[in-house]
Amino acid sequence: MNILIAFFSRSDENYFGYEKRYVAVGNTEIAAEKARKLTGADMFQISMKKPYSKEYDACMRESREDKLNNARPELVSLPESIDGYSTIILAYPNYWKTMPMAVFTFLEAFDFTGKTILPLCTNEGDDLGRSVEDIKRACPGAKVAEGISLCGTGIESSDPFIERWLRENGVI
Ligand SMILES: Cc1cc2nc3c(=O)[nH]c(=O)nc-3n(C[C@H](O)[C@H](O)[C@H](O)COP(=O)(O)O)c2cc1C
Secondary structure: OOEEEEEOOOOEEEEEOOEEEEEOOOHHHHHHHHHHHHHOOEEEEOOEOOOOOOOHHHHHHHHHHHHHOOOOOOEOOOOOOOOOOOEEEEEEEOEOOEOOHHHHHHHHOOOOOOOEEEEEEEEOOOOOOOHHHHHHHHOOOOEEOOOEEEEHHHHHHOHHHHHHHHHHOOOO
């Protein structure tokens, strides 16, 4: 099985429990890396040409604006093709109860017909929000598996959940 892990993640300032702090690696990237270790899949980072601010409050404002405008932020790059992949693990943080708008940019750049998408969403309480429906709408023809919701703050101890989810979906 040829698997691609496409992920969006933001380092810098974020909320962890009741306190804000700066981190070098975002929660979703940590989860994506755990999935990579288990699957040996290729990784692609969905990065915005103009990333959101490092500062949490500014990032909230900017990403909310993009959500309200239904924006499709430009990406730094895209994979040349996803033809060689049958399964895409799509990892993203819950932003405003769905995916960051840059993930929509990524999904709309390709035809996912016949492919399986496994949604992995890190969040602070809203689970996958509306993201799975949004993926289905953006990728008609794809089989969208049951997603996994992971608590961002507890991401370091998420290994057994990721492993079980990958097993249940026949990826490992
Ligand atoms: C701009 C922004 C919007 C967010 N919106 C939500 C939300 O609607 N629901 C939720 O449960 N968590 C929300 N969160 C929390 C993130 O989903 C959570 O911290 C996630 O693990 C961040 O992943 P990252 O470190 O890979 O960027 C939001 C965080 C940010 C920065």
